[in-house]
Amino acid sequence: MTKKKINVGVVGYGFMGRTHSNAFGKVNQFFKLEHQPVLKAVCGRNAENVAAFAENWGYESSETDWRALVTRADIDLIDIATPNDSHAEIAIAAAAAGKMVMCEKPLAMNPSQAEEMVAAVEKAGVANMVWYNYRRVPAVTLAKQLIDEGKLGRIFHYRAKFLQDWTISKDIPQGGAGLWRLDVNAAGSGVTGDLLAHCIDTALWLNGGISQVTAMTETFIKERTHALTGKVEKVGIDDASAFLARFSNGSLATFEATRYARGHKALYTFEINGEHASIFWDLHDLHRLQYFAHSDEGRLRGWRSLHITDGDHPYMKNWWVPGLQIGYEHTFIHQVADFLGGLSDGKPAGPTFRDGLATDYVTDAVLRSAASGRWENVS
Ligand code: SOE
Numbered sequence: 524m525t526k527k528k529i530n531v532g533v534v535g536y537g538f539m540g541r542t543h544s545n546a547f548g549k550v551n552q553f554f555k556l557e558h559q560p561v562l563k564a565v566c567g568r569n570a571e572n573v574a575a576f577a578e579n580w581g582y583e584s585s586e587t588d589w590r591a592l593v594t595r596a597d598i599d600l601i602d603i604a605t606p607n608d609s610h611a612e613i614a615i616a617a618a619a620a621g622k623m624v625m626c627e628k629p630l631a632m633n634p635s636q637a638e639e640m641v642a643a644v645e646k647a648g649v650a651n652m653v654w655y656n657y658r659r660v661p662a663v664t665l666a667k668q669l670i671d672e673g674k675l676g677r678i679f680h681y682r683a684k685f686l687q688d689w690t691i692s693k694d695i696p697q698g699g700a701g702l703w704r705l706d707v708n709a710a711g712s713g714v715t716g717d718l719l720a721h722c723i724d725t726a727l728w729l730n731g732g733i734s735q736v737t738a739m740t741e742t743f744i745k746e747r748t749h750a751l752t753g754k755v756e757k758v759g760i761d762d763a764s765a766f767l768a769r770f771s772n773g774s775l776a777t778f779e780a781t782r783y784a785r786g787h788k789a790l791y792t793f794e795i796n797g798e799h800a801s802i803f804w805d806l807h808d809l810h811r812l813q814y815f816a817h818s819d820e821g822r823l824r825g826w827r828s829l830h831i832t833d834g835d836h837p838y839m840k841n842w843w844v845p846g847l848q849i850g851y852e853h854t855f856i857h858q859v860a861d862f863l864g865g866l867s868d869g870k871p872a873g874p875t876f877r878d879g880l881a882t883d884y885v886t887d888a889v890l891r892s893a894a895s896g897r898w899e900n901v902s
Pocket residue numbers: 687717718721789
């Protein structure tokens with residue numbers, strides 16, 4: 524079957540530019556799809572570096588100005604893998620030019636920007652998606668299936684955390700290519716928008732809407748040298764953020780994220796406790812889902828450690844043989860596969876920009892609550 528080509532233009536070529544390029548390049552080798560992404564162009568400000576990236580990943584061309592890329596007639600899809608402060612401008616211009624848009628998380632710097640982005644893609648009627656990749660870890664997708672099938676019954680508790688330790692040194696500068704996540708003007712917020720946003724996206728998907736939050740944040744290192752100005756400047760991001768939440772379904776939640784948990788590199792975990800069963804998942808052991816079912820025979824009742832590698836587990840029939848694992852990069856490939864599948868069957872795969880906006884409403888309420896010291900409603 525001749526596949527329908529989707530010419531992709533990626534803006535940004537850092538860590539996320541690599542995960543996305545890998546996904547666009549590999550998806551058709553493993554998934555049977557009607558569409559095929561073509562690595563048409565990659566865009567970045569440094570001509571030499573972006574050309575080298577293009578060659579390494581097999582792009583046909585490179586650009587140094589995203590405005591030129593989004594108006595190129597030979598581009599069908601703009602993929603945004605830049606720091607957060609440029610998501611809105613690029614996405615809105617891409618939608619206006621009639622391109623499909625995929626955007627790195629968090630969708631925007633704040634909800635009002637995100638609302639404009641949603642309005643732009645919906646007005647243009649273009650397919651859109653936000654890269655909350657952890658939904659597509661097979662074990663996490665299985666958790667979604669089990670919840671939707673009612674295996675957990677009524678849900679009482681949701682507990683999530685995302686712990687890292689890479690910014691503990693006061694000598695790490697803020698700003699610039701590798702460290703823009705520490706610069707509030709580029710990132711919008713700290714761990715709330717970077718790490719909690721992942722936990723919130725998964726939670727909204729698995730357990731429905733969050734109605735209220737009460738939060739606290741802290742910035743442990745108050746000043747850092749700015750990599751771009753060379754000056755010591757106030758740090759505007761949150762280094763740690765924790766909040767309590769009430770879901771619309773009546774369940775209670777705790778969420779925590781920090782970059783100051785010595786020994787933890789990317790410890791994203793969640794546990795969900797329902798009337799009939801509980802689920803626990805850990806990114807450091809991403810191919811396992813821990814499951815406890817109260818209906819098990821009493822003598823054998825206990826937590827089961829399910830190895831999510833079998834053909835009847837989500838996505839796994841596309842990979843190797845039962846028992847053999849996949850990893851982090853595959854979640855991005857799954858995301859592209861589902862995006863392209865959505866183009867074929869007319870059912871857009873989430874998270875769409877509208878779903879990304881829902882997450883931004885929660886992170887905004889978290890930051891508002893940390894500032895006010897009160898419970899805040901989620902818009
Ligand atoms: C931060 O260190 C980071 O790279 C996030 O920006 C990603 O979204 C997360 O998946 C891993 O950690």
